[in-house]
Amino acid sequence: MDKDKNTMENKPLRSKVDIAMEETGVEVKDKTGELKTVAEIAMNKKDGETNWNVKKAEQKDTPDQKNESERDENEKIPMQNSPLRTAQEIVLENTGVTKKQVLKTPDGDLRSDSDIANERVNKIIEKGEGQPEKIEKTEEQIERDKEVDSAIKRVLDAEDEFKKKEKSQKKFEGLVSRFKMVINKDKEGEKKDSVTREYNKVKAEKDQAKKAMNDLIKQYARGDIESGKTEFATKIAMLKDKDRLENERIKKQDKPTQGWIKKGLEKWHKQGILKQVAITGAFIMGGEALIAFGGLTAIVGGTMVAGMATLEAVATATGVEKMIGSGQKWYRKKHGMTKEAKTEEARKEFVGEEEDDEQGIENLLKNFDQHDIDLNKKLGEVFKVEHRDKIIRWTVAVAAGLAVGGLRASHAIAKMKKGAELGTKSGMIASDVRAVNEEKLAEIVGQGTKEVEKLGPRINKVPFPSAGESGQISRMQEAVTSAKELEFSSRGVAEKGIEAVAKSAGETAGSLAKQVAENPDKFKAVVEAGSSQWKTAEGLLGEVEGLGFKSMELEQQSHFIDSIIKEVGKNDLVKTGEKLDFSKALGNKSFMEKLIERNKEIAKGTKEFINIGKNNAAIEKWAVANPGKALNTETVKGIISGSKKVAEKIVDKGIIDEAAKAGETFATSLKGVPTSAVAAEKATFEAIKTIGAGIKKLPEFAGESGVWAQTSDMSVYKFMEDSAKGAIEMSEKIGGVSNAVSKRAMTGEEAKVIKLLRDYIIKIGDIGGKAGRPGKGQTVMEYINAFRAKNGRPLYNGLGEFVSKVKSGDMPIRV
Amino acid sequence: MSLFKDANIQVKIVEAFGIGDLPEDKQAQVLARAGELLIKRLFLKVADILSPDDRNNFDQMLGQEPPVSEDQVSSFLTEKVPNIESLLQEEISSFAGEFRV
Numbered sequence: 001m002d003k004d005k006n007t008m009e010n011k012p013l014r015s016k017v018d019i020a021m022e023e024t025g026v027e028v029k030d031k032t033g034e035l036k037t038v039a040e041i042a043m044n045k046k047d048g049e050t051n052w053n054v055k056k057a058e059q060k061d062t063p064d065q066k067n068e069s070e071r072d073e074n075e076k077i078p079m080q081n082s083p084l085r086t087a088q089e090i091v092l093e094n095t096g097v098t099k100k101q102v103l104k105t106p107d108g109d110l111r112s113d114s115d116i117a118n119e120r121v122n123k124i125i126e127k128g129e130g131q132p133e134k135i136e137k138t139e140e141q142i143e144r145d146k147e148v149d150s151a152i153k154r155v156l157d158a159e160d161e162f163k164k165k166e167k168s169q170k171k172f173e174g175l176v177s178r179f180k181m182v183i184n185k186d187k188e189g190e191k192k193d194s195v196t197r198e199y200n201k202v203k204a205e206k207d208q209a210k211k212a213m214n215d216l217i218k219q220y221a222r223g224d225i226e227s228g229k230t231e232f233a234t235k236i237a238m239l240k241d242k243d244r245l246e247n248e249r250i251k252k253q254d255k256p257t258q259g260w261i262k263k264g265l266e267k268w269h270k271q272g273i274l275k276q277v278a279i280t281g282a283f284i285m286g287g288e289a290l291i292a293f294g295g296l297t298a299i300v301g302g303t304m305v306a307g308m309a310t311l312e313a314v315a316t317a318t319g320v321e322k323m324i325g326s327g328q329k330w331y332r333k334k335h336g337m338t339k340e341a342k343t344e345e346a347r348k349e350f351v352g353e354e355e356d357d358e359q360g361i362e363n364l365l366k367n368f369d370q371h372d373i374d375l376n377k378k379l380g381e382v383f384k385v386e387h388r389d390k391i392i393r394w395t396v397a398v399a400a401g402l403a404v405g406g407l408r409a410s411h412a413i414a415k416m417k418k419g420a421e422l423g424t425k426s427g428m429i430a431s432d433v434r435a436v437n438e439e440k441l442a443e444i445v446g447q448g449t450k451e452v453e454k455l456g457p458r459i460n461k462v463p464f465p466s467a468g469e470s471g472q473i474s475r476m477q478e479a480v481t482s483a484k485e486l487e488f489s490s491r492g493v494a495e496k497g498i499e500a501v502a503k504s505a506g507e508t509a510g511s512l513a514k515q516v517a518e519n520p521d522k523f524k525a526v527v528e529a530g531s532s533q534w535k536t537a538e539g540l541l542g543e544v545e546g547l548g549f550k551s552m553e554l555e556q557q558s559h560f561i562d563s564i565i566k567e568v569g570k571n572d573l574v575k576t577g578e579k580l581d582f583s584k585a586l587g588n589k590s591f592m593e594k595l596i597e598r599n600k601e602i603a604k605g606t607k608e609f610i611n612i613g614k615n616n617a618a619i620e621k622w623a624v625a626n627p628g629k630a631l632n633t634e635t636v637k638g639i640i641s642g643s644k645k646v647a648e649k650i651v652d653k654g655i656i657d658e659a660a661k662a663g664e665t666f667a668t669s670l671k672g673v674p675t676s677a678v679a680a681e682k683a684t685f686e687a688i689k690t691i692g693a694g695i696k697k698l699p700e701f702a703g704e705s706g707v708w709a710q711t712s713d714m715s716v717y718k719f720m721e722d723s724a725k726g727a728i729e730m731s732e733k734i735g736g737v738s739n740a741v742s743k744r745a746m747t748g749e750e751a752k753v754i755k756l757l758r759d760y761i762i763k764i765g766d767i768g769g770k771a772g773r774p775g776k777g778q779t780v781m782e783y784i785n786a787f788r789a790k791n792g793r794p795l796y797n798g799l800g801e802f803v804s805k806v807k808s809g810d811m812p813i814r815v
Numbered sequence: 816m817s818l819f820k821d822a823n824i825q826v827k828i829v830e831a832f833g834i835g836d837l838p839e840d841k842q843a844q845v846l847a848r849a850g851e852l853l854i855k856r857l858f859l860k861v862a863d864i865l866s867p868d869d870r871n872n873f874d875q876m877l878g879q880e881p882p883v884s885e886d887q888v889s890s891f892l893t894e895k896v897p898n899i900e901s902l903l904q905e906e907i908s909s910f911a912g913e914f915r916v
Binding site for chain 1: 832834855856862874
């Protein structure tokens, strides 16, 4: 305590604000433009040169005098009036453009986005900042590097700004309050020590994370990492990881703010890529406009989430500069508006033009109230007046019952669909990760079709005891439709893959050239009202036979359109009614062949994201397991090269967990549904889950590794003991047959299945309680079956379906 | 039998009013209120169609103490108004058309 006091006495009188700013390391610019902490400026100030904050503190504050409103006012200052730069200013600086230049009217010398980008790059080169060592690069690589540099720098700068402001808003407030507490109770030295330790710990963790991030950035800047897609993917994956962290931040916001951001992001995700980027760019540029609503931290956090996701989605193939430029234009357009109008516009753009849900519902219910008065009046006129109140009560009771029942039905269906969607999604991800081949895709389609065929008759056979349950039938039918849709989607995925395998770029380009030669007019299009060159190209390409444009990944489509438009030689300003001729580009065999080949590389690049995701997971796991150890370049390389299996395990576990969670959610939703409906829904759910490729992966793992064959006859106690230690040995397969003598360690996939089985047994144990404990020597299979016998069904909340299907031979798998 | 449950009017109200994306509690709020008004609208419409005797019987039925069951009202309406289900569907559409969010 004394030490701290002395420290304070050695410095000029400081306000709580200054103390906290010093502690948080918040920096501001002094007049020389040098970044300094407030304390540094205060210690070295000359009259008239210090900033607003120090002066304000000297004039007004002592720690205990400030009332709440004054304190609030001071806390806002660093965000709104300080020399701290706004996100807009940061971005402007990074683009190398002055505010004045950006704000020139359309009649003035407004430069193109590519000019802006080039200037920025030139500026960096002149200063020698962040310039990679000279490496012989192709023009294409250089161009891509520019895009990457620009996109990443924008995001990182904006994030830095976010962090600064977050500090000045949150930690600042927290520390002031803590210091106040300590000052008031200065005898509680221990408590202060504890607070300081906690703060230092958090700060150290943040510093470590930032250092790891900066190390990677420096590597990139120095060119240590080989130029190309890998390093790009690394960077983007890294940003994605930050994206996740921002999500964590959003979760810490108060409920209304969370809802606002969530709603905004949901809407945002539904927008087209161009619109997404425009909004994101606008948010980055117009950060200051967003302070006024939702809370700065939350909004910028939301912006960052949106921004990074977008950059990741589009950066591989399209001109990021151009897209971000759309956002800049959007912001420029609104620059002259009042702050309130600007804010409202930004909010609408993010959340959508629709009326706020809350307000909309409130208005609807108000209108209902008025309508109700009218109806009640009429009821009194049409029916006996003395009956009117009874009629009203009757309608209220019936409607309330309908609401409960209806919601139960609609939510069960929604959850069922969600489960199926997740299953398909996880299967698709798994397919990507495992480089699914043609045969595999065909197998998925075949299996899906088979399950759909089985589903119909199964539902028809379900006895429905009363006409009152007929609503359940429609639910079942809806489930069948969903299943069919899923099967259809699976087929589409499979066909896309098969098509990609079957067709070479040369063949496609040759076929296109032939088509163009036969009928060039087919490849010309007129720009319709409200359309654009991009949309026109998109529409036309979607109709070109044999190109497979519609089944391309989004990144591939964007690249394709960009390249075609560039080849056609038009700028983006086309007029309604203008005729666009794509025949020369599409008929140019060598150009198209090159374009198609490049598009294949983009698809591979997308897969690299997934691989990088695995690496990140491995790094994250390592960091958790090794607190305090430096995460430097060498460490990262070591983790990535030596932990591929670990990373894969983590990713796969996530996929399976997602599917399993969906299944569990559905199982929960079944509670409270009439028993007769449960039987029907159970059948449907089984089929849907089976169709979900994620679930299908489970038996596949078991089939390939023989996990179930190895463990089903083990005693529960031995299984639990060995699995906890990861010590289950697997029989080596010789000529496809398990050899009990030859043993080997578990593979990553096998370990995953063992873990799921273990979790499942624990769940059964939890439900069964003391009486449900496994008997001595009772095998895993016997234990699971005993639960099924006792409860009339297996436990669906986990692995029950998988186990029963494997054992009954119901699944077409190899055990 | 229940005219209202069998016709799945809950789901139809949700669809007609476009409230499927709302949180569960909000949906329930709108559903309960809309269901109430919808039934009142239907009763008023039916009252116009029924013969004077049937209308009187319907009035008596609704005024009973304790209240009649939902099934009894459903049976009466199904018997006396053969196209009651399509009438109900029309009413949902017209109601939602007037008040859609």
